[in-house]
Amino acid sequence: MEGTSIIEINKLKYFENLQFIRSKLHKGVRISSVVKSNAYGHGIEQIVPLSEEAGIDHFSVFCGREAKLVYTIKRNPDTDIMVMGWLSSPGIKWAIEKGVEFFVFEYSVLKETLKNAKKLKKKAKIHIEVETGLNRTGFDINDLNKVFKLINDNKNNFLVKGMATHYSGSESIANHVRVRRQTKKFNKIYQLFLKNNIQPEYRHIACSAALINYPESQMDMVRIGIMQYGFWPSIETFIGYIQQRTDKTDPLKRILTWKTKVMSVKKVKMGEFISYGSSYLAQENKTIAVIPIGYSQGFGRNLSNFGKVIVGGELVKVIGLVNMNMLIIDVTSLSSVKRGDEVVLIGKQGISEISVSSFSDMSDMLNYESLTRLPKNIKRKVV
Numbered sequence: 001m002e003g004t005s006i007i008e009i010n011k012l013k014y015f016e017n018l019q020f021i022r023s024k025l026h027k028g029v030r031i032s033s034v035v036k037s038n039a040y041g042h043g044i045e046q047i048v049p050l051s052e053e054a055g056i057d058h059f060s061v062f063c064g065r066e067a068k069l070v071y072t073i074k075r076n077p078d079t080d081i082m083v084m085g086w087l088s089s090p091g092i093k094w095a096i097e098k099g100v101e102f103f104v105f106e107y108s109v110l111k112e113t114l115k116n117a118k119k120l121k122k123k124a125k126i127h128i129e130v131e132t133g134l135n136r137t138g139f140d141i142n143d144l145n146k147v148f149k150l151i152n153d154n155k156n157n158f159l160v161k162g163m164a165t166h167y168s169g170s171e172s173i174a175n176h177v178r179v180r181r182q183t184k185k186f187n188k189i190y191q192l193f194l195k196n197n198i199q200p201e202y203r204h205i206a207c208s209a210a211l212i213n214y215p216e217s218q219m220d221m222v223r224i225g226i227m228q229y230g231f232w233p234s235i236e237t238f239i240g241y242i243q244q245r246t247d248k249t250d251p252l253k254r255i256l257t258w259k260t261k262v263m264s265v266k267k268v269k270m271g272e273f274i275s276y277g278s279s280y281l282a283q284e285n286k287t288i289a290v291i292p293i294g295y296s297q298g299f300g301r302n303l304s305n306f307g308k309v310i311v312g313g314e315l316v317k318v319i320g321l322v323n324m325n326m327l328i329i330d331v332t333s334l335s336s337v338k339r340g341d342e343v344v345l346i347g348k349q350g351i352s353e354i355s356v357s358s359f360s361d362m363s364d365m366l367n368y369e370s371l372t373r374l375p376k377n378i379k380r381k382v383v
C-alpha cells in the first residue's frame with residue numbers, strides 16, 4: 001500500500017447486484033450503467049471493465065471528460081456512451097466524431113451540433129431531453145416545434161437515439177403526484193414526436209428508484225446508478241420493496257471496502273489533551289492509534305470526536321479533531337494494536353461493519369454524497 005489507504009471493489013457482489021437489477025427488468029429493456037462522478041466513487045477504470053464483463057453495453061456519464069475516460073477504457077466496440085450533462089464546444093465535436101451520444105436540451109446546442117455534424121459529414125447521435133416537471137434541463141413542450149423542424153430538415157446529420165427526462169424524486173412517496181404527472185407528460189410528448197415523424201430509438205426516464213417504485217417507467221432503457229453499487233436510493237425504497245417480500249434479506253450488496261493501516265501507537269496519560277486544541281481531554285490513561293487518513297482523504301472534519309472505524313474486529317472511536325492527513329482513534333479497550341494493523345473505514349472486519357450509510361449518518365450525508373466524495377487518487381483494486 002503505497003498511498004495511505006485502498007478501496008477494494010468486490011467483483012462477485014457487483015455481478016450479483018446487476019443480476020438483481022436484471023431480474024426487475026421487462027423483456028428487451030436495455031441497461032445504461034451510470035458511471036458519472038468516478039462511478040459514484042468506485043472508480044470508472046474499475047467499474048467499466050466489470051460492467052462490460054457482465055454484458056453491459058451502455059454507459060451514462062455527466063460530462064465530456066468522463067466520456068473520454070470511458071471511451072479509452074471500454075473494450076467492446078459496440079459499447080455506447082451517453083453524456084447527460086455538460087459538453088463544451090470541442091466536446092460536442094469530439095462526441096460526434098466518435099459516435100458518442102449526448103443529451104440535447106438547448107436549441108443553440110442543437111444548431112452547433114448540426115454545424116459540426118455537417119462539417120464532419122456524420123450523424124450526431126442525440127437524445128432529446130424534454131422538460132416534464134423537474135424544472136432543470138430539458139426542452140419545454142412549446143419549444144419542441146423548432147427542434148422537430150431542424151431535425152427533420154437535416155435527417156442526414158441527426159440520429160435521434162433517444163428521448164429522455166429525469167424524475168423529480170422517485171425515491172420518495174412524497175413526490176408521487178409530481179412523478180406521475182411527469183410520466184404522463186412524457187408520454188404525451190412522445191406522441192408529439194411521432195406526429196412529427198421523429199421516432200426516438202430509446203425512450204428513457206427511469207433511474208434506480210423508479211425501476212423499483214414505478215416499474216412502468218422502464219420504457220426502452222433504464223439509467224441505473226446507485227443500485228449497481230449495492231445501495232438503495234433511499235431507505236423508503238428499500239422498506240417499500242422488502243415489505244412485499246417473504247424473503248427479507250437485502251438483495252443488494254455493498255461492493256466497496258475502504259481500508260487503511262495503523263501508522264503509530266502510543267500511550268497518553270490521563271489529563272492530557274489529544275490532537276489540536278482542547279476538544280478531547282483524556283479522562284483516563286489512554287492507548288491511541290494514529291491512522292494516515294484525514295479530511296483531505298475524504299474523512300470529513302465533521303467526524304471529529306464522533307466517527308468510528310474498525311480495528312482488531314472492534315468498532316472504535318475517533319478522538320480529537322480530524323487533521324488534514326491523520327486522525328486519532330481510541331484503542332484503549334483493545335489488547336493489542338500495532339503499527340501496520342488493518343483499519344476499516346467502510347466495510348467489514350470480523351463481526352463489525354461500517355456501511356456507507358452509517359458513515360453517512362455520522363456526517364449527515366446521503367450515500368450518494370459520501371461515495372462521490374471519496375477522492376479519486378485513492379487506489380482502487382478489484383478483488
Ligand SMILES: *Cc1c(COP(=O)(O)O)cnc(C)c1O
Nearest residue numbers: 034166207208223224225226233
Ligand atoms: C444520476 C442519474 C441517474 C442515476 O440515478 P440513480 O439514482 O443513481 O440510479 C439517472 N438519470 C440521470 C439523468 C442522472 O443524472
